[in-house]
Amino acid sequence: MQQFIIYTFSGLTTASIYAIAAMGLVLTYTATGVFNFSHGAMGMIAAFGYWQMRFGWNWPAPVAFVAVVFVVAPLFGAALEIGIMRRLEGTSPTTKLVVTISILLSLLGLGAWVWDPQVSRPLRRFFEGDKVKVLGTGLPYHQLIALGFAVVVAVGLRVLLYRSRIGVAMRACVDDRSLAALNGVRPNRISMLSWAIGASLAALSGILVSPTISLNGVALTLLIVNTYAAAIIGRLRNLPMTFVGALILGLANDYSRGYADRLPIAVKFLGGPLVSTSIIVLFFALLWLPQSRLRGISMARIRESSPRPSRGGALGFAGAVIAGTIMVSLVIPKTNMISVSRTWGIGIIALSMIPLIGYAGQISLCQLSFAGIGMVVMHHMGAGGNPVALLWAIGISAVVGLIVALPSLRLSGIYLALSTAAFAVLMDRWIFQIPKFTLFGHTFDMFNSGNLEIKTTRFFGLHLKSYRDMFIFGSFAFALAALCVAAVRRSAYGQRLIALKDSEAACATLGMNPKLAKLSVFALSAGIAGFGGAIYGQSLRSTGIDPLDFLIGLSIVMVMVIGGLNSLGAALFAGIFLASPILGNLFPHLTQLQTVLVGLAGIGLGKNPNGFIRRDIRSKWDVMLGHPSAMMAIVVVEVAVWLARINGHLSRWHYAIVALLVLALAPVICAAVLKDRTAAKATITAPLPSSSVDWIGLTHPFDDQAVASLDRSLGLDHFTISPSVGQ
Amino acid sequence: MTLLEVREVAVRFGGLMALQGVSLDVAPGAVTGLIGPNGAGKTTLFNTITGLQPPSAGQVRFEGIDVSSMAPHKRARLGIARTFQRLELFASLTVRENIECALSMSAKYRTRTEPPRDATRRLMARVGLTDVAEVLAGSLPTGHGRVVELARALATEPKVILLDEPASGQDDAETEHFAELLHELANDGMAVLLVEHDMDLVMAVCDQIYVLDFGRILANGTGDEIRTNQAVLDAYLGSGFAA
Numbered sequence: 014m015q016q017f018i019i020y021t022f023s024g025l026t027t028a029s030i031y032a033i034a035a036m037g038l039v040l041t042y043t044a045t046g047v048f049n050f051s052h053g054a055m056g057m058i059a060a061f062g063y064w065q066m067r068f069g070w071n072w073p074a075p076v077a078f079v080a081v082v083f084v085v086a087p088l089f090g091a092a093l094e095i096g097i098m099r100r101l102e103g104t105s106p107t108t109k110l111v112v113t114i115s116i117l118l119s120l121l122g123l124g125a126w127v128w129d130p131q132v133s134r135p136l137r138r139f140f141e142g143d144k145v146k147v148l149g150t151g152l153p154y155h156q157l158i159a160l161g162f163a164v165v166v167a168v169g170l171r172v173l174l175y176r177s178r179i180g181v182a183m184r185a186c187v188d189d190r191s192l193a194a195l196n197g198v199r200p201n202r203i204s205m206l207s208w209a210i211g212a213s214l215a216a217l218s219g220i221l222v223s224p225t226i227s228l229n230g231v232a233l234t235l236l237i238v239n240t241y242a243a244a245i246i247g248r249l250r251n252l253p254m255t256f257v258g259a260l261i262l263g264l265a266n267d268y269s270r271g272y273a274d275r276l277p278i279a280v281k282f283l284g285g286p287l288v289s290t291s292i293i294v295l296f297f298a299l300l301w302l303p304q305s306r307l308r309g310i311s312m313a314r315i316r317e318s319s320p321r322p323s324r325g326g327a328l329g330f331a332g333a334v335i336a337g338t339i340m341v342s343l344v345i346p347k348t349n350m351i352s353v354s355r356t357w358g359i360g361i362i363a364l365s366m367i368p369l370i371g372y373a374g375q376i377s378l379c380q381l382s383f384a385g386i387g388m389v390v391m392h393h394m395g396a397g398g399n400p401v402a403l404l405w406a407i408g409i410s411a412v413v414g415l416i417v418a419l420p421s422l423r424l425s426g427i428y429l430a431l432s433t434a435a436f437a438v439l440m441d442r443w444i445f446q447i448p449k450f451t452l453f454g455h456t457f458d459m460f461n462s463g464n465l466e467i468k469t470t471r472f473f474g475l476h477l478k479s480y481r482d483m484f485i486f487g488s489f490a491f492a493l494a495a496l497c498v499a500a501v502r503r504s505a506y507g508q509r510l511i512a513l514k515d516s517e518a519a520c521a522t523l524g525m526n527p528k529l530a531k532l533s534v535f536a537l538s539a540g541i542a543g544f545g546g547a548i549y550g551q552s553l554r555s556t557g558i559d560p561l562d563f564l565i566g567l568s569i570v571m572v573m574v575i576g577g578l579n580s581l582g583a584a585l586f587a588g589i590f591l592a593s594p595i596l597g598n599l600f601p602h603l604t605q606l607q608t609v610l611v612g613l614a615g616i617g618l619g620k621n622p623n624g625f626i627r628r629d630i631r632s633k634w635d636v637m638l639g640h641p642s643a644m645m646a647i648v649v650v651e652v653a654v655w656l657a658r659i660n661g662h663l664s665r666w667h668y669a670i671v672a673l674l675v676l677a678l679a680p681v682i683c684a685a686v687l688k689d690r691t692a693a694k695a696t697i698t699a700p701l702p703s704s705s706v707d708w709i710g711l712t713h714p715f716d717d718q719a720v721a722s723l724d725r726s727l728g729l730d731h732f733t734i735s736p737s738v739g740q
Numbered sequence: 741m742t743l744l745e746v747r748e749v750a751v752r753f754g755g756l757m758a759l760q761g762v763s764l765d766v767a768p769g770a771v772t773g774l775i776g777p778n779g780a781g782k783t784t785l786f787n788t789i790t791g792l793q794p795p796s797a798g799q800v801r802f803e804g805i806d807v808s809s810m811a812p813h814k815r816a817r818l819g820i821a822r823t824f825q826r827l828e829l830f831a832s833l834t835v836r837e838n839i840e841c842a843l844s845m846s847a848k849y850r851t852r853t854e855p856p857r858d859a860t861r862r863l864m865a866r867v868g869l870t871d872v873a874e875v876l877a878g879s880l881p882t883g884h885g886r887v888v889e890l891a892r893a894l895a896t897e898p899k900v901i902l903l904d905e906p907a908s909g910q911d912d913a914e915t916e917h918f919a920e921l922l923h924e925l926a927n928d929g930m931a932v933l934l935v936e937h938d939m940d941l942v943m944a945v946c947d948q949i950y951v952l953d954f955g956r957i958l959a960n961g962t963g964d965e966i967r968t969n970q971a972v973l974d975a976y977l978g979s980g981f982a983a
């Protein structure tokens with residue numbers, strides 16, 4: 014009984030901390046419509062900041078506390094809103110989500126950069142050691158303080174949202190931002206305020222929780238998963254229900270942790286109840302959500318497009334990947350080959366996101382888990398390099414994809430993202446870590462006790478011995494997967510997937526079964542990811558659980574969105590960027606910087622939702638792609654430079670610089686040369702059919718000639734568009 | 741002979757009865773009008789017929805079969821097509837792809853003899869979209885977006901087509917062209933259910949008109965009967981006006 018009371022009190026404390034964090038999450042979500050994945054990371058940074066002030070600089074506890082929770086955190090939240098969130102109006106839910114994921118990863122990188130993770134930083138509880146006697150049990154002051162804050166925050170937010178003008182304005186902004194603005198609310202100011210409060214609550218929860226779980230960046234950041242569950246129980250809107258959710262979660266968490274110690278089997282197979290309880294609660298909370306109605310996204314808001322690749326373009330891309338890989342494989346030093354050979358596995362996992370997230374708009378954060386299943390299958394079936402194992406990897410991953418998709422069918426948008434995130438965390442913290450066990454006389458050892466051995470595939474007597482062989486083989490696999498994705502986009506099926514993203518309601522009323530389409534695309538994409546995992550595993554040869562970490566999965570999604578979720582080039586970029594040792598080699602002290610840099614790039618997404626590949630690279634190359642002679646010229650120059658390197662005329666770095674310069678400058682030169690010709694062409698195609706005055710500005714440029722024809726049809730005097738009009 | 745029958749349909753949103761005891765018949769080869777003030781429940785009725793909104797009570801029957809609990813895509817495959825008042829275009833696809841897509845989603849895709857490419861071209865020519873075939877649907881003005889939705893619905897070769905304010909956002913010439921198109925569709929034997937606020941258009945093309953007000957059918961009849969119906973005049977103009 015005594016123990017029960019202890020667990021109850023500690024459970025209530027955990028619940029209070031979850032409640033504070035979850036209410037902050039719900040507040041920013043209700044007021045701005047952005048689900049802040051980085052909420053936990055913000056709390057983590059705040060906890061580190063508090064440690065720095067309190068123990069690094071020896072400030073008194075109240076001063077440090079006030080400085081972090083009431084000054085720095087709100088300012089940081091407001092700055093985030095002004096600098097980043099404000100630009101996200103009119104982007105898809107995926108983009109919004111990925112921007113907050115970017116912030117999460119940047120903060121993690123920043124935290125690890127500033128506060129070296131190797132150094133232990135004990136954070137003492139408030140009034141360490143002081144207790145009051147309640148029901149015969151000593152109750153530490155720290156727990157009382159947490160409980161007190163939770164109640165104050167709950168009551169305060171309730172009053173703010175329902176009893177104050179600002180609260181009403183906040184709720185109005187969620188329903189319709191522009192309408193609220195017309196009625197005199199300043200939406201920007203409201204969003205800023207809610208981000209400030211949200212950040213402050215994240216900081217408060219971070220500081221309260223860190224003494225109990227040690228000051229560790231990743232652990233603190235992932236604590237947010239528990240908070241999601243509470244927020245989902247409140248359906249991301251309802252504060253009292255969120256509070257109840259936090260209570261359930263906190264108590265369940267501490268009881269299970271307390272009592273599981275008595276059942277060694279549970280400790281062994283439930284992989285630390287800390288993870289499993291919150292995930293299980295999150296799972297049931299998601300199932301309990303009402304079915305999202307078939308609905309299209311209001312079309313005016315979407316700024317994203319996914320053009321159809323031509324057959325020649327897709328083949329050219331695949332060919333360039335293979336040829337480039339073979340050339341590069343001969344100039345990269347052996348020491349770098351190990352990491353470079355991972356390019357294609359990661360690239361294929363990135364490719365798997367294109368049909369699912371890019372085309373069909375189904376946000377999935379568990380692609381890396383499918384890849385992990387591919388690896389496990391390769392380990393068990395691929396003994397001796399049996400190539401059939403690749404097919405098994407695809408097939409089994411696809412089946413798991415179907416199983417994951419089934420409960421997700423009812424969900425969309427942020428809820429789908431959360432359920433797939435829950436699945437990913439479940440896989441990487443629990444399922445992949447289940448130790449060897451024997452059931453009905455059969456021994457199961459899925460992850461080979463934490464160390465997968467993956468044999469490279471043998472094909473037609475070909476054996477991939479070195480990492481270089483694997484690198485080249487991988488490029489073929491990537492090219493194949495890329496062609497497969499391009500074929501999907503070119504097919505009627507691919508069109509239907511995009512249609513599904515644009516409007517489920519319209520799809521259904523035209524005779525398409527939206528559920529079937531979702532299931533099929535989940536299976537397809539999981540299959541591709543499983544294939545990617547099989548290839549990735551082969552280049553790793555032997556691996557533990559680390560490469561399958563949920564956070565790495567998040568960074569693949571993020572790099573993919575930065576490149577453009579509809580673009581094959583983005584997957585190539587993701588593979589090269591995430592596998593490449595270049596940054597680490599050039600700046601060994603700044604490996605954390607890579608995370609921060611990518612994070613910053615992701616943060617820039619608001620301006621550019623189609624990704625930088627389409628906007629900055631394709632747009633320049635489009636001119637050239639239409640001119641075979643120009644393309645030939647580039648190939649010739651690249652081969653010449655490469656031959657110079659092979660024959661030792663160029664040093665490694667000179668080769669890299671020249672080869673990249675040629676690629677960078679070619680479109681510029683080509684555009685300059687071809688400018689006159691294309692301009693001449695444009696004037697020939699200009700004549701305007703008189704019937705299509707309506708289409709001016711759509712099919713024809715809005716120029717003087719168009720104005721003239723408008724004038725003619727309306728019988729007006731002629732005038733020209735000139736700069737002086739605006740003055 | 742009626743193709744589509746709505747029988748005593750009710751839809752309740754919490755305490756609000758959006759529809760209450762609504763019954764109507766849509767005959768093939770004719771244009772049936774459905775008019776009523778904003779908020780009368782016209783779009784809700786469309787949602788109920790197409791399966792996006794399950795009714796709280798009542799039945800929707802199509803070709804004599806009760807389809808009330810059938811999924812939207814199954815109803816579409818039986819031959820019910822619609823357009824949306826708030827456009828539901830496939831905004832990131834081109835106009836041509838929008839129509840190709842609709843063709844490939846329809847029940848008749850596999851049995852059709854005409855190649856999809858030709859069918860797309862024919863449909864675009866019929867409604868006048870050939871000039872913008874390669875424009876992204878999301879960048880079209882609303883009026884033209886409605887035409888794309890119409891072409892998309894026609895691509896499924898429906899037996900009944902439900903049009904939700906198809907003429908709003910169109911100018912007089914376009915509306916006239918549209919009226920001709922409606923006549924053609926009805927002459928081909930299709931059943932058309934038209935929601936529209938443009939009374940001239942409604943009176944010109946509809947063979948039968950239903951008036952919906954506060955979720956109830958107020959009256960039905962030919963254009964002339966509706967024009968002189970006292971209950972309708974009261975609803976639209978306030979009581980005290982005589983025809």
